[in-house]
Amino acid sequence: MERGRWSGGALSRGMLPLLALHAVNEYYRLPWKPPVTAGLLAANTLIYLRPSFLDSFLPFVDEVWFxxxxxxxxxxxxxxxxxxxxxxxxxHLVYNMMSLLWKGIQLETSMGSSEFGSMVVALLGLSQGITLLLAKSLLIFFDYGRPYYYEYAVGFSGILFAMKVVLNSRSDNFTNVHGLIVPARYAAWAELVLIQMFVPRASFLGHLGGILAGILYLKLKGLYSGPDPLATIIRELTGLFRLPLKLIRNMFRLRRQRISGRGTVGSERRSLSGTWRCPACTYDNSDWLRNCEMCGTSRSNNDGVLRQTSCHSRDLPLEELRRRRVERFG
Known part of the structure; x- marks a missing residue:
């Protein structure tokens, strides 16, 4: 999170094409494209750009400062x-979105979209709640807490600090934090100190709240061994959205399996109601016909046992059979 007055949209947008190019390049090389990370990137960027069609829906920044x-x-x-x-x-936007792209891809790929989405919602509530509690506590118990209680801040970085804690929680490796080599599990703490030293506008409580939220999330997750209820809800909702798409896809698939005309060509021996299937060319014919429309093979009266009248019809290629049918009914 960052303190200060709003200037979104007033500055040059020269960095945004670089962000878009980097995001497209990262997603292009991935075999599976993490959808929640992409959605978060798009939401943050659209809110910053504030296109005219969103004006009636989006509140102004003066209404949402933390x-x-x-x-x-x-x-x-x-x-x-x-x-x-x-x-x-x-x-501010580009720095946070670059960080979200890197952390989100790794976490969503390893956790799955439902659990990752559940984690983001939980970290949002925890980080904002802890920041609010810290600000109120400092105001009550310490004289210097007043500026934190009345400060204005916005930004996704509190959640990003929480993600960093989750991402590095089980790592025994070392990592580079702005030129400083530290154990990965302490990277968020090192970044908190360095950012506060070199970016005084950054919200110290917002970032600290994010770190504590990540730690609390891991503790709560460790205590609860059952399935994540929020992830289950998200999974069920996405399943409901996928159902209409699956039905539409199956409809188009069935259409591709049919050909124009009064019958179908296939390899199944079971024919549709009111039709009989020719054993020579597998074409479905109406029960009213005694000879196959496609190849001329006649139908016997022995309940599905068919008799061929043409010794060459089984050897004819499919294209030749189709050509003969066109000539017959052309």
Whole structure:
């Protein structure tokens, strides 16, 4: 999260094409494209760009700044939940989205989309809630807590810090944090200190809340051995959305299996009701016909046992059989 006044859309957008190019390149080389990460990237970018067709739906940044005082005073949950999707300027957005792209691809690929989506929702609530609790606690117990209680902040970085904790929780490797080599499991703490030193506008409580949210999420997940209920709900909802698409796809598949005319050609021996299947060319004919429309083979009266009148019809290629049918009914 970052403090300061809103300047979204007012600056040059020269960095956004680079972000788009990088995202497309990363997704192109992946055999499986993580959809939740892509959705989060698109949502954050669209909110920053604020195209005209979204004007009637999107609140303005003045309505969503994360401000502990206003959230608690007015019980303003809009500020609580939406502030993470707004960014101060282009560099703020691009830096966060680059980080989201790298962390999101790794986490979603390893966890699956349903569980990853569930984790993002949980981390959003935990990080914002912990930040709010920290700000209120500092105001009550310490004199210097007042600026934190009244500060304005926006941005996705609190959730990104939580993701970093989850991603590196089981790693014994070392990682590079802005030129400093540290154990991967402590990378979020090192980044918290370095960012606060070199980017004074960054929200210290917002980032700290994200780290603590990641730790708490791992603790809660370790205590609960059953299936993630939120991930189950997300999985069921996505299954409902997939059902109409599956039905449409099956309809087109059935159409491709049929040919124009009054019958079908196939390899199954079971024929449709009111038809009989020719053993020579497997064409389905109407029960009213005694001879096959396609190849001329006649039908016997022995309940499905068919008799050929043409000794060459079984050897005819399919294209020749189709040509003969066209000539017959042309």
């Amino acid at each position: 401000n502990p005082h206003l959230i608690l005073k007015n019980r303003d949950m809009k500020r609580f939940f939406l502030s993470v999707f707004y960014h101060v300027d282009e560099s």
